[in-house]
Amino acid sequence: MLRYLTSGESHGRAIIGIIEGIPTGLSLDATSINKELARRQIGYGRGLRMKIEKDTAEILSGVRWGETIGSPITIVIKNRDWDNWQDGLSPEVGCKGSIPPVTIPRPGHADLSGAIKYAQKDIRNILERSSARETAVRVAIGAIAKRLIEEFNIKVLSHVIEIGGIKADLKNKSIEEIERNAERSDVRCADKTTSIKMKMKIDEAKKKGDSVGGVFEVIVTGIPVGLGSHVHWDRKLDARIAAAVMSIQAIKGVEIGAGFEVARKFGSKVHDEIFYQSPVTSHQSPVWGFYRKTNNAGGIEGGITNGENIIIRAAMKPIPTLKSPLKSVDIITKNSIEATYERSDICAVPAAGVIGEAVVAFVIADAMIEKFSGDSISEMKRNYDAYMKYMKGF
Numbered sequence: 497m498l499r500y501l502t503s504g505e506s507h508g509r510a511i512i513g514i515i516e517g518i519p520t521g522l523s524l525d526a527t528s529i530n531k532e533l534a535r536r537q538i539g540y541g542r543g544l545r546m547k548i549e550k551d552t553a554e555i556l557s558g559v560r561w562g563e564t565i566g567s568p569i570t571i572v573i574k575n576r577d578w579d580n581w582q583d584g585l586s587p588e589v590g591c592k593g594s595i596p597p598v599t600i601p602r603p604g605h606a607d608l609s610g611a612i613k614y615a616q617k618d619i620r621n622i623l624e625r626s627s628a629r630e631t632a633v634r635v636a637i638g639a640i641a642k643r644l645i646e647e648f649n650i651k652v653l654s655h656v657i658e659i660g661g662i663k664a665d666l667k668n669k670s671i672e673e674i675e676r677n678a679e680r681s682d683v684r685c686a687d688k689t690t691s692i693k694m695k696m697k698i699d700e701a702k703k704k705g706d707s708v709g710g711v712f713e714v715i716v717t718g719i720p721v722g723l724g725s726h727v728h729w730d731r732k733l734d735a736r737i738a739a740a741v742m743s744i745q746a747i748k749g750v751e752i753g754a755g756f757e758v759a760r761k762f763g764s765k766v767h768d769e770i771f772y773q774s775p776v777t778s779h780q781s782p783v784w785g786f787y788r789k790t791n792n793a794g795g796i797e798g799g800i801t802n803g804e805n806i807i808i809r810a811a812m813k814p815i816p817t818l819k820s821p822l823k824s825v826d827i828i829t830k831n832s833i834e835a836t837y838e839r840s841d842i843c844a845v846p847a848a849g850v851i852g853e854a855v856v857a858f859v860i861a862d863a864m865i866e867k868f869s870g871d872s873i874s875e876m877k878r879n880y881d882a883y884m885k886y887m888k889g890f
Contacts, residue, residue: 497517497862497865497866497869498515498516498517498518498641498858498861498862498865499515499516499517499862500513500514500515500516500634500637500858501513501514502630502633502634502637504575504630504633505585505624505625505627505629506575506623506624506625506627506629506630507575507577507578507580507581507584507585507624508575508578508581508585508624509574509575509578510572510573510574510575510578511572511573511575511629511630511632511633512570512571512572512573512633513570513571513633513634513636513637514568514569514570514571515558515568515569515571515637515640515641516568516569517862517865518558518564518566518569518640518644519564519566519644519865519870519871519872519873519875519876520563520564520565520566520871520872520873521563521564521872521873521874522563522564522643522644522647522873523562523563523643524555524559524562524563524564524569524640524643525555525559525562526552526553526554526555528639528642528643529553529555529571529636529639529640530551530552530553531639532635532636532638532639532642532850532853532854533551533552533553533573533632533635533636533639534551535635535850536551536631536632536635536847536850536851537550537551537847538682538846538847539682539683539684539843539844539845539846539847540682540683540694540695540698540843540846541683541698541701541702541708541841541842541843541844541845541846542841542842542843542844542847550576551573551632552573552574553571553572553573553636554571554572554573554574555569555570555571556570556571556572557569557570558570566871566872569640571633571636571637571640573632573633573636575629583595584620585624595620597617597618597619597620598618598619598620598623598836599617599618599619599826599827599828599829600619600824600825600826600827600833600834600835600836601619601824601825601827601835602623602816602817602821602822602824602835602836603816603822603823603824603835604813604816605623605626605816605817606622606623606626607619607622607623607626608827610622610623610626611827617827617828619827626745627745628744628745628746628844630745631744631745631847631851631854634851634854634855635850635851635854637854637858638851638853638854638855638856638857638858639854641854641857641858641860641861641862642853642854642857642861644861644864644865644873645857645860645861645864647873647876647877648718648720648864648877648880649718650716650717650718650719650860650864651716651717651718652714652715652716652853652856652857652860653671653674653675653678653714653715653717653853654678654684654712654713654714654715654849654850654852654853655674655675655677655678655684655685655686655712655713655715655849656678656681656683656684656685656694656710656711656712656713656845656846656849657685657710657711657712657713657809658710658711659683659685659694659697659698659708659709659710659843659845660694660697660698660700660701660708660709660710660843661697662690662693662694662697663690664685664686664687664690665687665689665690666686666687669686669687671715671717671805673686674686674715682695682846683695683698683843683845683846684712684845684846684849684850694710698842698843701814701842701843702842704820705818705819705820706814706818706819706820706842707814707815707816707817707818707840707841707842707843708814708842708843708845709746709811709812709813709814709815709843709845710811710812710843710845711809711810711811711812711845712809712810712812712845712846712848712849712852713807713808713809713810713849714741714806714807714808714809714810714849714852714853714856715805715806715807715808716795716805716806716808716856716860717805719795719801719803719804719805719806719860720801720803720867720880720883720884720887721800721801721802721803721887722800722801722867722883723800723801723860723863723864723866723867724736724796724799724800724801724863725799725800726798726799726800731799732798732799732800733796733799733800733801733859733863734752734794734796734799735799736859736862736863737750737752737796737806737808737856737859738750738752738808740855740856740858740859741808741810741852741855741856742810743855744810744812744848744851744852744855746812746813746815746816746844746848747810747811747812747813747848748811748812748813749810749811750808750809750810750811751808751809752793752794752795752796752806752807752808752809753791753792753793753794753795753796753807754766754792754793754794755794755809758792766792767792767793768788768789768790768791768792768793768804769788769789769790770786770787770788771786771787771788771789772785772786772787773785773787785888785890786803786890787803788802788804791804791805791807794806794807794808795807801863806856806860808852808856810848810852812844812845812848814843815840815841815842815843815844817837817840818835818837818840819837821834821835821836821837822834822835823835824836864876864880867883868880868883
């Protein structure tokens, strides 16, 4: 239904994304994309590259006069640091050897495994593509997906709930309050007191030449019942979301709803009881007759959305590139040596939440097109409206 491809290297000329399957008639310009790119670059603990790059997207195809035309949309984000790497990453054979090879793999990276798998004696051929720099164009793709689902009053937001073992206290906070506070926080945490403690933890890591990870949460609101399916493993929406989030660099765990906590409780304390009241219509969207007072399932049961908010949490490991490097081995000499240091972040959890929004938005957009398929936005809306009417009468 909906698919995308990214291309480019961390220090190459540009990173590129192509998304196919967006219907015609969707209003789209670079402004909404650049807004999301700017959100990805902020956050306490980011590295020096954020001062070098100011990501802006250029739309090369698929949009005419501010509206999608049904053909693949191509996005280009140029790397400002390319001027310093034109010979080192040139496709021309005449530039070979202009910079020394990287032969010392960094623990925690794809360096060694990638070099072995692809038979590369210069690890730069691995690290340039495995770099999280690639996520900039995924955020751009996600911005397009967000524009699509906005047409159906679906919203995706994120916030940081833990950094370096410091956990936020979010009791009695509404989703609106969480979103508002998170966007005002340097660490994108909705708890102001915890935000200060998180920054102190990041400062501590910086002084040690170390790094810290954490946990972010993505929330999707306005979701209709019926996205995804129970009939095949690859159609289950929770599986598709989990795969998308796990594909983000440095993510080592994903949970939906109450997640691992459900394994520690009796079933009577886990499953969300179902209630019913006559359907009413709000100023934005229908309110179903069926509802739940709890949401331990995180909005998905049996691989299908149940109408409640979708809740996803992801655990991000500490950035493995350290100023105080760990032990490694030179792949040429086989001598023990300290790992090399590439310019890096101390903490990227706030940015990871924005990336999480993007990949989740893409999955939701794909599921919406799958469910309410149409070649144009107007056709999708007709199908959606008919389904909402059916839902109210179920």
